[in-house]
Amino acid sequence: MSLPLIARAQQAAKVWRIGIFVPGYLPTCGSDQAPPAFAAFRHAFRDLGYVESQNYVLVVRCATDAAQAARVAEEIATANPDALIVASNELAHAVKKATTTVPVVFFGVTNPDREGLVATLPRPGGNLTGFSHLTQELAGKRLELLRDAVPRLRKVAILGVEKHPSILTEAARLRLETRVFFATTPGAFDAAFGAIARAGADGLLVDAHPMFWVEREQIVKHIALLKVPAIYETRDYVIAGGLMAYGASLIDMSQRAAGYVDKILKGAKPADLPVEQPTKFELVINLKTAKALGLTIPQSLLLRTDEVIQ
Numbered sequence: 001m002s003l004p005l006i007a008r009a010q011q012a013a014k015v016w017r018i019g020i021f022v023p024g025y026l027p028t029c030g031s032d033q034a035p036p037a038f039a040a041f042r043h044a045f046r047d048l049g050y051v052e053s054q055n056y057v058l059v060v061r062c063a064t065d066a067a068q069a070a071r072v073a074e075e076i077a078t079a080n081p082d083a084l085i086v087a088s089n090e091l092a093h094a095v096k097k098a099t100t101t102v103p104v105v106f107f108g109v110t111n112p113d114r115e116g117l118v119a120t121l122p123r124p125g126g127n128l129t130g131f132s133h134l135t136q137e138l139a140g141k142r143l144e145l146l147r148d149a150v151p152r153l154r155k156v157a158i159l160g161v162e163k164h165p166s167i168l169t170e171a172a173r174l175r176l177e178t179r180v181f182f183a184t185t186p187g188a189f190d191a192a193f194g195a196i197a198r199a200g201a202d203g204l205l206v207d208a209h210p211m212f213w214v215e216r217e218q219i220v221k222h223i224a225l226l227k228v229p230a231i232y233e234t235r236d237y238v239i240a241g242g243l244m245a246y247g248a249s250l251i252d253m254s255q256r257a258a259g260y261v262d263k264i265l266k267g268a269k270p271a272d273l274p275v276e277q278p279t280k281f282e283l284v285i286n287l288k289t290a291k292a293l294g295l296t297i298p299q300s301l302l303l304r305t306d307e308v309i310q
Contacts, residue, residue, distance in 0.1 A: 014055065015054075015055055015056060015057060016050070016055065016056040016057075016082045016083070017056070017057055017059060017079075017081040018045075018056055018057070018058050018059065018081060018085070018261060019059050019061060019076055019079070019081040019083070019084040019085065019102075020038075020041070020058060020059070020060050020061070020084070021061050021062070021063075021072065021073070021084060021086045021087070021091050022060070022061075022087045022088075023062060023064065023088055023210035023211065023213055023214045024063075024064070024214055025062065025214065029060045029061065029062035036236070036251050037250045037251055038060075038254075040250075040251040040252075040254045040255050041058075041085070041255065041257060041258050044254070044255040044256075044258035044259070045261070045262070048258060048259070059079075061076060063091060063094070064210075064211065064214060066090065069090060069091050069094035070094050070097070072094070073091070073094035073095045073097065073098035074098050076095065076098065076099070077095075077098040077099035077102060080101070081102060082103070082264075082265060083261045083264050083265060084102050084103065084104045084105070085104075085105050085106070085107070085254075085261065086104055086105070086106045086109075086130075087106070087107055087109075087250075088108050088109065088210040089109050089110055089112075090210055091210070092106045092112070092115075092117050092128065093115070093117065095128070096117060096126075099127065100127055101127060102127060103127055103264045103269070103270050104127055104128040104129070104270060105128075105129060105130045105131075105257045105260045105261055105264070106128060106129075106130035106131070107131040107133070107253040107254060108131075108133050108250060108253065109130060109131070109132060110132065110134065111132070112124075112128075112130070112132055112275055113275070118275055121274060121275040122274045122275075123272070123274070124271055124273065124274070124275055125271050126270065126271055127270050127271070128270055129260065129270040129271070129273040129274070130257065130260065130275060130276075131253045131275070131276050131277075131278065132276070132277050133248050133253070133278065134247075134248055134278055138233075138246065138248070138281075139164070139167040139170055139205070139207075140166075140170030140174070141246060142231045142233075142246050142247075143167075143171055143205060145231060145244065145246050146203050146205065146229065146230075146231040146244070147174065147203075148298065149231075149244060149285075149290075149295065149297055149298070149301060150229045152202055153176065153203045153229075155176070155177045155178075155179075155200065155201045155202050155203075156171060156176050156177070156178050156179075156201060156202065156204065157181055157196045157201035157204045157205070157228070158178055158180045158181065158204075158205045158207060159181055159196070159204065159207060159219075160182060160183075160207035161183065161207070161211065162182070163180050167205070168180075179199055179201070181193075181195050181199075184211075185211070186215050189219070189222055193222045193223070193225075193226060196226060197226055202228075202229075203228060203229045203230065204223060204230035204231075205230070205231055206219060206223075206232045206233070206237070208233040208247075213234065216232075216240050216242075217240045219237070220240045220241045220242045221241075224241065224289075224292070227293060229243050230242060230243055231243065232244070232245040233245060233246075233247040234247055234250055235250075235284040235307065236250075238285070238286045238289075238309060241286065241288075241289055243285070243286055243289045243295075244284065246281070246282070246283045246284075248280070249278070249280040249281065249282045252278070252279065253278065256276070282307065283304060283305045283307075284305065284306060284307040284308075284309065285297060285301070285305050285307075285308055286309040287308060287309065288309065
């Protein structure tokens with residue numbers, strides 16, 4: 001066999017190692033629950049000609065706090081995968097500290113330039129690039145949609161791990177009275193939701209945070225007991241029984257992340273791949289939950305909904 005043929009045979013036999021680092025609990029990191037973004041990446045990667053367990057393996061890692069994220073990021077850096085997908089600002093920061101050589105594609109990340117994850121959006125300049133999420137920028141839109149669903153809305157509780165002035169500014173613009181209730185760990189949920197119940201809010205905004213996403217089923221159950229209409233960032237909450245969600249599509253971004261990973265495996269450098277903004281946004285409403293709350297969702301709002309869960 002000639003040398004060029006040997007080289008091509010070796011290339012054809014290459015099995016790429018693709019890491020994915022997400023918020024979640026060991027040992028399954030949520031993959032046993034088949035999150036839509038996992039499936040979306042696999043489908044998009046298959047469409048690009050990759051076959052799992054034949055020419056690539058997907059290695060899932062996860063973390064739930066900063067210390068664990070730092071430890072797992074170091075393990076990932078040592079394993080040196082061919083590419084790494086990261087979901088969330090917190091995990092992206094941990095990876096950036098752990099490695100300057102592993103090519104990283106992030107999604108579900110807010111303000112990557114202002115957060116110092118990349119130099120600029122058009123020219124990231126390092127080993128990280130990906131897809132910005134516009135999380136906080138959409139908070140005002142979420143409040144508007146919640147008001148459309150609940151015309152009596154005046155007092156809004158906000159569940160968060162910290163106070164975001166942008167949300168309070170948007171609430172003031174909409175003439176909504178707000179109060180922030182903090183829960184920095186799952187163990188703080190009981191106290192936070194007890195305080196929300198005593199506050200007598202007309203509605204609830206669950207701020208975007210990886211810990212909340214990981215604990216979405218528990219959060220949705222708490223809110224169901226409160227019988228308070230709530231809006232979230234992603235459809236995953238609504239699938240779990242939440243009332244409504246609005247935000248950039250994680251499914252769309254994970255599909256686009258597959259395209260960036262493909263480019264990197266073919267020789268592209270993250271430094272040269274611009275950070276892209278969301279192109280698809282989705283409004284999802286759970287009518288079963290609305291009925292349980294005694295809410296009638298206006299037809300005008302239903303006509304703007306991308307997905308209705310019966």
